[in-house]
Amino acid sequence: AQSVAQPEDQVNVAEGNPLTVKCTYSVSGNPYLFWYVQYPNRGLQFLLKYITGDNLVKGSYGFEAEFNKSQTSFHLKKPSALVSDSALYFCAVREISANSGGYQKVTFGIGTKLQVIP
Amino acid sequence: DTAVSQTPKYLVTQMGNDKSIKCEQNLGHDTMYWYKQDSKKFLKIMFSYNNKELIINETVPNRFSPKSPDKAHLNLHINSLELGDSAVYFCASSQDLRGNSPLHFGNGTRLTVT
Numbered sequence: 001a002q003s004v005a006q007p008e009d010q011v012n013v014a015e016g017n018p019l020t021v022k023c024t025y026s027v028s029g030n031p032y033l034f035w036y037v038q039y040p041n042r043g044l045q046f047l048l049k050y051i052t053g054d055n056l057v058k059g060s061y062g063f064e065a066e067f068n069k070s071q072t073s074f075h076l077k078k079p080s081a082l083v084s085d086s087a088l089y090f091c092a093v094r095e096i097s098a099n100s101g102g103y104q105k106v107t108f109g110i111g112t113k114l115q116v117i118p
Numbered sequence: 119d120t121a122v123s124q125t126p127k128y129l130v131t132q133m134g135n136d137k138s139i140k141c142e143q144n145l146g147h148d149t150m151y152w153y154k155q156d157s158k159k160f161l162k163i164m165f166s167y168n169n170k171e172l173i174i175n176e177t178v179p180n181r182f183s184p185k186s187p188d189k190a191h192l193n194l195h196i197n198s199l200e201l202g203d204s205a206v207y208f209c210a211s212s213q214d215l216r217g218n219s220p221l222h223f224g225n226g227t228r229l230t231v232t
Contacts, residue, residue, distance in 0.1 A: 032218050043122070043208055043223030044161075051218045088159060094218065105174055106221060108161040 002027040004074075004091045006109040013081045014117050021076040021112050023091030032094035033074045034106065035065055039087045047089075050074060061085070081116045088113050121145050124209045124224035131199055132232055139194045139227045141209030149173075150192040151210040151221065152184060161208075167192055168215050196229075204231045 004025045013019045025031050032051055036044040048059025055067045065076045076089060091109040124141040131137050143150060151174075152164040166174035170186045181197045192209060206226045212219040 034220065036221075038159075041225070043210070043225045044221070046220035046222070049218065049220060090161065104215060105163055105166060107163070111159045111161075 004109040019081040034092040122224040143211040147211040153208040
């Protein structure tokens, strides 16, 4: 089965510093990878995706992610963190569901809480 | 206009009761989902519908019954509620079934079973 792992429960970074939220994946074919952000008491919001093409993907709110096939990673990055970036971040992967006749579903990692310190 | 809206936002009820959560999307998407987020923020898919047809049923107890009257609506009915059903339930939609279509989420329904 395809899956993603987010090795850090929480990441703390000072405002203005670069941030990285880590994600590694395990797939049997070519991966479709996503990052979502969840603010308190809200639903998840799509940030960016990697389907094919350039390994560096740019998304919303100044975030970007780098796809690294050799390391099976898709880390989320931002050059300069803002206090307002503090939220829960989810990495996700497309997966073929065994219970859906081959249709695809998106499976989420366990989430990483990002805390940006003023 | 809210793209994916679900009601109610909060639902507090007693064990054994039956309750429903409604979801509507105005994005013109073909596919809708229900996800459950537990107290540790783990997010797990429950159901997926495409053009009113059930596509994914992730071994959810049959006390949970989704209904899609049209492709813009996906409601969730829960019978005989149990303490373990307490969670936040998210409705979501995507343009189609292809896995590269981003998901658009509602703001969740926090269900508390006492």
